[in-house]
Amino acid sequence: MFDEIEILKSFLRESKLRFTPQRQTILEVFLSHEGHVEVEDLFLNIQKIDPSIGIATVYRTMNLLVECGLARDSVLLKGQQSFEKLYHQSHHDHLICTQCEKIVEFEHPLIEKYQLEICHTYGFTLNHHKMEIYGICLDCQK
Amino acid sequence: MFDEIEILKSFLRESKLRFTPQRQTILEVFLSHEGHVEVEDLFLNIQKIDPSIGIATVYRTMNLLVECGLARDSVLLKGQQSFEKLYHQSHHDHLICTQCEKIVEFEHPLIEKYQLEICHTYGFTLNHHKMEIYGICLDCQK
DNA sequence: CACAAAAATGATAATGGATATCAATTTAAA
DNA sequence: TTTAAATTGATATCCATTATCATTTTTGTG
Known part of the structure; x- marks a missing residue:
């Protein structure tokens, strides 16, 4: 939990991007999911915590998480874009x-x-x- | 080549569907591809043979080919829907x-x-x- | 603390692949 | 030949994702 936030922070710093409350919330909700998450589910759970966060920001942030190696595209569910955790996950x-x-x-x-x-x-x-x-x-x- | 057409024909017969020139053309072009084909490429090559075939028919027919086991969704290319041959292919x-x-x-x-x-x-x-x-x-x- | 520059956000328009609709055409069977 | 059912192509529609843009937030500098 702690590590992942540090990874995101240092990635953002290096890229001259900013660590924002929205990005923190999205990361935390993403990490709270086990296995494979569809964007829709992620968005619903994010809105429970902060209803002001828009869907565009969720997509943007998830792309950042993929870039910094904390998430990857899950290829299991074809219809919708979905993600799974990468860091601290044993390969399975x-x-x-x-x-x-x-x-x-x-x-x-x-x-x-x-x-x-x-x-x-x-x-x-x-x-x-x-x-x-x-x-x-x-x-x-x- | 021959077998596949027979498989499609008997599948269509059982489902009370019809074997049409368009479906034959689409199957033949699909079979002529090695490996993984995107719908776009498939459509271009189909139009070389019969420019009157519409994109909707290509999608419809490819879904039939999946149903009867001649093709399956290829999961390699995420952006576009793509297919690969199933029948007479050694598993790889x-x-x-x-x-x-x-x-x-x-x-x-x-x-x-x-x-x-x-x-x-x-x-x-x-x-x-x-x-x-x-x-x-x-x-x-x- | 104030201020300017850069980045981020949310709302929404735009995009593009896939599907649904529908009138016209083709096919199968009686 | 005739009729009912299926198919087709054109195109409208749907829907997930991305791009745009005005506004807000953040950072760093004096």
């Missing part, structure tokens, strides 16, 4: 139920290893990866 | 250069194996998966 992949759209996050160390192999084979320098497995969860199988 | 994952956006398709048998393990752990029935590795390709490293 996604198991997605195709029926109820439940999302489970998981880690598998060997997948991390094989992606290195693959990069080597094709001469790529590894950056990051995304893996999504689609299936039907226990609840929906009943 | 993607290696993406974050600099030039080049896409290399690869397969790794062990990844197929570990996703089964993961599904078992969480009680999911496996459906399919998607994996994307991001890095910098040889050309861009120079």
